[in-house]
Amino acid sequence: MNNLPQVRVIGLTWGHVSQDLLALPPQDIILASDVFFEPEDFEDILTTVYFLMQKNPKVQLWSTYQVRSADWSLEALLYKWDMKCVHIPLESFDADKEDIAESALPGRHTVEMLVISFAKDSL
Numbered sequence: 522m523n524n525l526p527q528v529r530v531i532g533l534t535w536g537h538v539s540q541d542l543l544a545l546p547p548q549d550i551i552l553a554s555d556v557f558f559e560p561e562d563f564e565d566i567l568t569t570v571y572f573l574m575q576k577n578p579k580v581q582l583w584s585t586y587q588v589r590s591a592d593w594s595l596e597a598l599l600y601k602w603d604m605k606c607v608h609i610p611l612e613s614f615d616a617d618k619e620d621i622a623e624s625a626l627p628g629r630h631t632v633e634m635l636v637i638s639f640a641k642d643s644l
Contacts, residue, residue, distance in 0.1 A: 529545075531545070533569065535556070535562055535565035535566045535568075535569050536562075536564070536565025536566075536568050536569060537565075537569075538569075538572060542569070542572070542573075545573070545576070546576075547576040547577035547580070548573055548576070548577055548580050549577065549579070549580060549581075550580065550581055550582075550583055551570060551573060551580060551581070551582045551583070552583050552584075553566075553582060553583070553584040554584065554585065555585075556584055557584060557586045557587075557595070563595060563598055564598050564601075567595075567598050567599070567602050567604065567637075568602070570582050570604075570637065571602050571604070574604075574638075574639055578639055579638070579639075580638070581636050581637065581638045582635075582636070582637040582638070583634075583635070583636055584634075584635050584637070585632055585633065585634055585635070586632070586633045586635055587632050587633075595635075599637065599640075600640075603639060603640045603641065604637050604638065604639060604640055605637070605638060605639070605640040606635050606636070606637050607635070607636045607637075607638075608633055608634065608635060609634040609635070609636060610634075611632065611633075611634060614634075
């Protein structure tokens, strides 16, 4: 849609290794939007990312997360899959405004920017 022929986009199902996923070359950044919505999907998301990290251990998943409940957390799953998460302050890139692109997010909600990578720095 954005006329970016050099950007390859594939559809995937989190937790499922498809032929398209297998055919991907090593990635540097995985940019994900609105993926951490249903807690029952969190592990499928991280297992797919883990698979991609096996191809390039330095790859990072950049995503946002809207905090909906204190009961939902990625921490245990990140530990299980040997990953770490760095929280990027929204104000560091002017995304902490009350109204952005005609949306009330993040102004009236708690939104976090996450960068997830392998936990071990030696990889």
